[in-house]
Amino acid sequence: MEFEAHLPPFDDRLLGSVRDLAFLVWGEFDLDLQWRLSSMPNPMVLSASSSGHLLAFKCGYALTQTRYYSWLGAVHPDHRRQGLASRLTEMQHAWLAGRAYTAVETAADKDNTAMAALNLRHGFVPHGLRTEPQRIQILYAKQLP
Numbered sequence: 001m002e003f004e005a006h007l008p009p010f011d012d013r014l015l016g017s018v019r020d021l022a023f024l025v026w027g028e029f030d031l032d033l034q035w036r037l038s039s040m041p042n043p044m045v046l047s048a049s050s051s052g053h054l055l056a057f058k059c060g061y062a063l064t065q066t067r068y069y070s071w072l073g074a075v076h077p078d079h080r081r082q083g084l085a086s087r088l089t090e091m092q093h094a095w096l097a098g099r100a101y102t103a104v105e106t107a108a109d110k111d112n113t114a115m116a117a118l119n120l121r122h123g124f125v126p127h128g129l130r131t132e133p134q135r136i137q138i139l140y141a142k143q144l145p
């Protein structure tokens with residue numbers, strides 16, 4: 001298994017693999033991946049691959065100089081509960097803590113119990129709800145050392 005942290009400029013092949021995995025996990029939806037990763041500040045993509053195949057990813061970007069948003073992540077359905085999301089989360093938080101970031105934030109749908117368990121396990125604290133027309137999300141934040 002290969003774990004990597006990617007910074008801009010992002011390789012087209014990496015973005016294509018992220019898109020493919022996102023499509024496998026969520027189906028057709030409006031994934032403004034290219035826009036966010038080229039328009040938002042300090043984007044980063046973390047990946048877990050095996051034999052050149054992307055098995056998991058996590059993307060994020062800065063909200064301010066000190067707050068980072070862990071935006072989107074997924075693990076291939078055949079490779080869940082093997083610690084991949086945990087490993088990418090730890091990599092992301094270590095990378096952020098080594099820089100000027102003092103907090104990482106994320107959001108997950110209210111009924112996403114796997115994500116809730118993962119977030120709580122990695123020190124996120126729920127701090128509010130975001131209500132959108134089609135869904136309600138729990139907002140999480142974690143202070144970084």
Ligand SMILES: CC(C)(COP(=O)(O)OP(=O)(O)OC[C@H]1O[C@@H](n2cnc3c(N)ncnc32)[C@H](O)[C@@H]1OP(=O)(O)O)[C@@H](O)C(=O)NCCC(=O)NCCS
Pocket residue numbers: 025071072073074075076079080081082083084085086087108112113114115117118121
């Ligand atoms: C949520 C998700 C990323 C977890 O990935 P994963 O690699 O399976 O997670 P890990 O193996 O690192 O799990 C770490 C811990 O999270 C919790 N967890 C993970 N999946 C869980 C599940 N289905 N139910 C309950 N707890 C779960 C557990 O505490 C787990 O530790 P354990 O296996 O020792 O009990 C994965 O299920 C996924 O891709 N879901 C669909 C995409 C998604 O919802 N993304 C979030 C929106 S941005």
